[in-house]
Amino acid sequence: MNKITKPADFAGLVQHAVPLAATAYVGCGEIIAQPIFEPVARRDIMAAVNTCRRELGLSPGVLVTLDALLSCLPCPAGQNGLVTHKMLLTVYASNETLCFRAKGITDRQLRRHIDTLEKQGLLLRRDSANGKRFPLMRGGQVIGAFGLDLTPLFLRATDIIGSAQLRREQDQELRGLRAKLRHLCARILDLDICNDIAELLCHFTRLARRASLTLTEVTVAIHKATEMIEASAQKIAEEPLEVSVSAGHSDRLINPESNTIKTKQAAVRTQMENWEQFTELSTFFPPPSSKTEAQKTACLFGQMLGLQHSTLAKALYEIPVLTLLEILNRMALKINEIPSPTGYLRSAIKSAQQTSPGHLTSLTSFHRQVQ
Numbered sequence: 001m002n003k004i005t006k007p008a009d010f011a012g013l014v015q016h017a018v019p020l021a022a023t024a025y026v027g028c029g030e031i032i033a034q035p036i037f038e039p040v041a042r043r044d045i046m047a048a049v050n051t052c053r054r055e056l057g058l059s060p061g062v063l064v065t066l067d068a069l070l071s072c073l074p075c076p077a078g079q080n081g082l083v084t085h086k087m088l089l090t091v092y093a094s095n096e097t098l099c100f101r102a103k104g105i106t107d108r109q110l111r112r113h114i115d116t117l118e119k120q121g122l123l124l125r126r127d128s129a130n131g132k133r134f135p136l137m138r139g140g141q142v143i144g145a146f147g148l149d150l151t152p153l154f155l156r157a158t159d160i161i162g163s164a165q166l167r168r169e170q171d172q173e174l175r176g177l178r179a180k181l182r183h184l185c186a187r188i189l190d191l192d193i194c195n196d197i198a199e200l201l202c203h204f205t206r207l208a209r210r211a212s213l214t215l216t217e218v219t220v221a222i223h224k225a226t227e228m229i230e231a232s233a234q235k236i237a238e239e240p241l242e243v244s245v246s247a248g249h250s251d252r253l254i255n256p257e258s259n260t261i262k263t264k265q266a267a268v269r270t271q272m273e274n275w276e277q278f279t280e281l282s283t284f285f286p287p288p289s290s291k292t293e294a295q296k297t298a299c300l301f302g303q304m305l306g307l308q309h310s311t312l313a314k315a316l317y318e319i320p321v322l323t324l325l326e327i328l329n330r331m332a333l334k335i336n337e338i339p340s341p342t343g344y345l346r347s348a349i350k351s352a353q354q355t356s357p358g359h360l361t362s363l364t365s366f367h368r369q370v371q
Contacts, residue, residue, distance in 0.1 A: 028136060029090030029126045029151070030144035039082040040157045042070045048157075048164035049122075054212075055163065056120055061105065065113035066122070068101035069150060083154060090126055092133040092147035114148065122156070124149040170215060177218045181208045184225035189299060189313070190292055198317040200228065202310035280332035281325060294321045301328050306341045315349055323352050 046067055049056065053063060072091045073083060083089070091098075095107050102110065117123035126149050128134065133147035185204050188197065207213060207221050275287035281301060288294040295316055302312040305328060315324050327348045331338060338344045 027126055028128075028144045028146050029088065029149045030136070031086065031088050032143070034085045034089060034151055035155065036085045037154050038158060039084045040154065040161070041081050042073070042083055043081070044161060045083075045153065045157050046070060048161040049153075051164035051167050052160060055167075056122070056160075058116065058120065059113075061109060062113045062116050064102045064105070065098070065110060066117060066153075068098050069123075069148060071101055072097070073150070085154075088142060088145060089151045089154065090145040090147045090149045092135050092145040094133065122150075122153045124152055174213065174215060174218065177215070177222065178208050178213070181218055181222055181225065184222060184229065185309070187229055188225060189295065197228070198313045200224070201313045205308075205310045205313075278325060278329040281329045291321060294325065298324050298328060301325075301332075302345075305331055305335060307345060308342070311342055311345065315345060319349055319352050327352065 046063075049058070049066065050063055053060075058066075069091050072093045073089065074087050075081070076087060093101075095110055099105050099107060099110055102113075105113075114123065114125075118125060126146050128146035134145065135142045136144040136146075181204060185201060185208070188201055188204070204221055204225060207217065276282050281297070284301065284304075285297045288297050298316065298321055299309065299312045302315075302324075303309065312324075327345065330348075331341060331344060335341070
């Protein structure tokens with residue numbers, strides 16, 4: 001009996017082979033399945049992620065891991081270093097290779113950083129059945145892979161780069177506003193230190209140093225500080241001035257040898273002698289001629305000793321300025337023996353509030369002028 005053979009239905013085989021090829025590697029990352037996005041340089045996307053690190057919730061270790069993953073992407077010739085949808089975005093490098101490129105982190109750190117990238121929507125896991133990462137070959141070329149897919153990162157690249165540019169512009173503006181706020185704080189220090197002003201000054205000083213300061217917060221602080229200075233200037237302008245009947249002209253001849261001038265000159269010499277008793281202070285600063293200058297001297301000298309501006313402002317409110325100058329001079333004499341200048345100043349302020357310092361009795365003339 002002769003066997004009857006039919007010609008092979010190649011069209012049917014091809015028809016069934018096409019969907020078979022499309023679904024042969026379910027769950028892997030394939031070049032033909034990658035969405036289209038605007039080409040971007042690895043250096044640009046990495047710099048943008050670094051700038052927006054806090055907004056994205058990424059630690060420095062996660063950034064190092066992301067940089068290692070980006071370094072494993074292919075670099076085709078003629079692309080000028082740009083990453084496009086036509087290249088494979090799934091990294092199939094081993095943990096050992098990634099740890100080496102991530103500056104020697106451990107396997108545990110690598111897994112934790114990859115989990116963070118996945119939670120933040122910058123990475124997609126494409127695991128094989130056994131959890132291994134490996135490429136998929138066809139015709140001697142890599143067409144896909146099981147591993148870590150960076151497609152979500154590049155789909156968000158335009159938004160991340162735009163946010164980074166906006167952040168850099170805000171940082172530049174914030175730098176100038178910080179300097180303006182510090183300048184206003186220095187001007188507020190010239191005002192009479194009261195409880196409210198001391199608290200606001202401490203708040204403004206902490207605000208200017210804060211790393212997470214926003215444009216809204218610094219703008220509000222500058223507005224309040226400006227209002228304080230303007231209110232103080234208006235108060236000084238409204239104070240009546242003592243004007244003589246002769247409108248400032250003297251109708252009598254002043255004798256240089258008069259007792260009044262001699263008394264004032266003697267008072268100045270006494271003040272200079274009293275200031276010399278502050279052995280360390282007098283080395284750096286001349287005798288202050290007013291309470292405001294004495295407060296400035298105390299703040300500048302205190303900062304030289306490692307004290308914070310807010311701590312000195314609070315001290316000026318709690319004790320007389322001359323008492324503070326004496327404490328600072330005492331600290332300067334034994335600064336090498338004081339482990340904590342702030343703690344020493346607080347203890348000295350408590351002692352000064354409880355007992356009257358004996359050294360101040362010899363500075364009565366200077367005390368009357370400064371107080």
